Amino acid sequence: MRRSLLGRVWPGATAVALSLAFAFPVYWMFATAFKANKDIVADTPVWFPTSPTLDHFRKAVAADGFWTLVGNSFLVTLVAVGLSLVIALLASFAVARMRFRGRRGFVLVMMMAQMAPWEVMTIAYYMIVRDAEMLNSLVPLIAIYTVMVLPFTVLTLRGYVAAVPKELEESAMVDGCTRAQAFVRVIFPLLAPGLMATSLFGFITVWNEFPMVLVLNKEPGAQTLPLWLTSFRTTFGDDWGATMAASSLFAVPILILFLILQRRAVGGLTSGAVKG
Amino acid sequence: MSAQTEETTAARPASPSSRGGAAPPGRPREGKAQPLPYLLVLPAAALTVLLLGWTLLKNGLLSFQNLGKRQLIRHVTEWTGLDNYTNTLSNSEFWHVTGRSMAFTAVNVALIMVVGCLTGLLLARLGKGMRLLLSTALVLAWAMPVVAATTVFQWLFDQRFGVVNHLLDALGFHSMAGYNWTGDQLSTFFVITVLLVWQSVPFVAVNLYAATTTIPKELYEAAALDGAGAWKRFTSVTLPFLKPFFLATTFLEVIWVFKCFTQVFAINEGGPDRLTETLPVYAFAEGIGSQHFGMGAAISILTIVILLALTAYYLRLVLKQEEDDL
Numbered sequence: 001m002r003r004s005l006l007g008r009v010w011p012g013a014t015a016v017a018l019s020l021a022f023a024f025p026v027y028w029m030f031a032t033a034f035k036a037n038k039d040i041v042a043d044t045p046v047w048f049p050t051s052p053t054l055d056h057f058r059k060a061v062a063a064d065g066f067w068t069l070v071g072n073s074f075l076v077t078l079v080a081v082g083l084s085l086v087i088a089l090l091a092s093f094a095v096a097r098m099r100f101r102g103r104r105g106f107v108l109v110m111m112m113a114q115m116a117p118w119e120v121m122t123i124a125y126y127m128i129v130r131d132a133e134m135l136n137s138l139v140p141l142i143a144i145y146t147v148m149v150l151p152f153t154v155l156t157l158r159g160y161v162a163a164v165p166k167e168l169e170e171s172a173m174v175d176g177c178t179r180a181q182a183f184v185r186v187i188f189p190l191l192a193p194g195l196m197a198t199s200l201f202g203f204i205t206v207w208n209e210f211p212m213v214l215v216l217n218k219e220p221g222a223q224t225l226p227l228w229l230t231s232f233r234t235t236f237g238d239d240w241g242a243t244m245a246a247s248s249l250f251a252v253p254i255l256i257l258f259l260i261l262q263r264r265a266v267g268g269l270t271s272g273a274v275k276g
Numbered sequence: 277m278s279a280q281t282e283e284t285t286a287a288r289p290a291s292p293s294s295r296g297g298a299a300p301p302g303r304p305r306e307g308k309a310q311p312l313p314y315l316l317v318l319p320a321a322a323l324t325v326l327l328l329g330w331t332l333l334k335n336g337l338l339s340f341q342n343l344g345k346r347q348l349i350r351h352v353t354e355w356t357g358l359d360n361y362t363n364t365l366s367n368s369e370f371w372h373v374t375g376r377s378m379a380f381t382a383v384n385v386a387l388i389m390v391v392g393c394l395t396g397l398l399l400a401r402l403g404k405g406m407r408l409l410l411s412t413a414l415v416l417a418w419a420m421p422v423v424a425a426t427t428v429f430q431w432l433f434d435q436r437f438g439v440v441n442h443l444l445d446a447l448g449f450h451s452m453a454g455y456n457w458t459g460d461q462l463s464t465f466f467v468i469t470v471l472l473v474w475q476s477v478p479f480v481a482v483n484l485y486a487a488t489t490t491i492p493k494e495l496y497e498a499a500a501l502d503g504a505g506a507w508k509r510f511t512s513v514t515l516p517f518l519k520p521f522f523l524a525t526t527f528l529e530v531i532w533v534f535k536c537f538t539q540v541f542a543i544n545e546g547g548p549d550r551l552t553e554t555l556p557v558y559a560f561a562e563g564i565g566s567q568h569f570g571m572g573a574a575i576s577i578l579t580i581v582i583l584l585a586l587t588a589y590y591l592r593l594v595l596k597q598e599e600d601d602l
Contacts, residue, residue, distance in 0.1 A: 015402055108598060
């Protein structure tokens with residue numbers, strides 16, 4: 001292997017530059033959130049929070065209705081993701097393990113549904129929810145979010161169910177389990193990693209969802225955190241410390257989930273991408 | 277964001293094995309209909325039909341109605357036939373926005389694919405430590421929630437205290453000190469583009485890297501034996517192997533960028549002077565913002581039609597492949 005000095009150095013140098021570019025915005029969010037105000041509005045940027053403070057976090061947390069919105073966001077996300085997991089598990093089991101008329105049709109509908117342009121259909125949702133007199137309620141939001149993540153969940157879980165060897169299930173049934181028991185005792189434990197990986201992406205989708213709640217829920221008490229975060233700047237002016245503290249609080253649950261599930265989720269998804 | 281893009285690829289490994297997943301033992305394969313699979317599929321199918329199918333239909337119906345504030349309050353339905361469509365299609369504003377959306381999508385997807393693929397290939401080339409560093413940075417950007425990333429980019433590009441203006445100033449572009457990025461159409465689009473590319477590149481890069489790891493080593497060895505140089509090996513082994521990946525990812529990114537609402541809206545609400553509205557934001561501004569709900573519905577139907585036309589080739593391919601697999 002004869003390579004010039006340049007040839008040996010550039011991949012590493014590019015990698016470092018790219019790493020900086022991709023990590024910097026995330027770093028800058030946390031750094032700003034912990035910096036004292038005088039460092040934030042300094043003429044030359046202060047690259048490290050030298051005198052860290054929690055003032056900005058206090059301010060963000062003390063904002064009107066913060067805890068209500070945190071509650072709303074968690075409620076909406078957990079219920080929608082949980083519901084879609086249960087519903088999708090039933091459907092994906094049927095699709096992966098049974099043969100029936102309409103199976104192909106069902107899968108094709110799911111594939112189309114997962115590409116549905118939700119962002120563009122908010123007007124119709126607004127009219128439907130308004131006619132049902134359910135604006136400013138979390139119930140329609142949960143229902144819509146459940147359906148939003150359902151196709152992805154069905155199609156992904158189908159792969160995980162199919163990956164569990166059928167022989168395991170059959171031998172459990174030979175040993176006297178009913179089909180339901182075989183499912184609960186044999187297949188379900190093996191599906192747990194798949195369920196976690198799938199729920200990560202459902203969680204991200206719902207936690208981030210913005211256009212639907214923007215259109216449907218105008219009342220502050222029925223909103224979720226993405227709305228709060230986008231209106232934060234308007235409320236607090238150019239208080240970047242508090243805005244970045246609010247962004248950090250919003251990002252932390254997802255970042256933690258991602259770090260915990262990342263290896264499995266990314267691995268699972270990428271191994272999927274590979275075989276395609 | 278990523279959830280939208282992974283699914284097709286993720287679902288695929290199932291297909292070959294599900295072919296073998298026929299009826300359970302001791303049950304008739306064909307013939308009498310078994311109620312069980314239908315019961316299992318029913319909740320998912322019913323919810324999708326009710327909440328997605330019905331809404332699409334409703335969207336279509338609304339687009340034929342004159343539905344403004346007055347009709348909304350009085351709960352009256354005024355059918356206007358094709359008026360909303362003829363008005364929209366004869367409005368030069370709509371065509372401006374359409375052209376803008378197409379250009380926006382083309383630029384973003386091209387940048388995402390080029391930067392993403394180069395980063396993925398770089399990942400494949402790096403040593404262990406460097407690869408860990410870069411993939412950690414990529415995953416960090418990937419995991420960052422969309423709305424949080426949007427506020428962070430507003431801060432990075434802030435007029436007075438933003439890091440970007442400071443760095444440009446320090447690099448000698450003194451006119452950029454105090455530059456107002458959201459005051460102008462192109463510079464606003466520039467910020468949105470940087471944000472979208474930053475958010476989407478990790479998905480492309482990590483998946484491309486994963487795809488390269490599955491290329492059998494023997495192919496490279498054989499090519500080397502035949503006297504192929506590095507570039508020749510790249511074009512004759514790597515590229516053909518990754519072709520299906522390029523196709524799928526490009527189209528997923530087209531779908532994702534074209535219907536993107538949150539980033540475009542949150543950075544500057546389509547401003548200045550509505551000059552950065554793309555079709556989804558335009559439909560929102562006309563329909564919800566100015567309370568011309570029927571008109572907004574017509575625009576959203578047209579948007580969906582354009583999106584379908586843009587991705588028809590890919591959709592046909594996916595559906596056909598899925599049919600073959602089933």
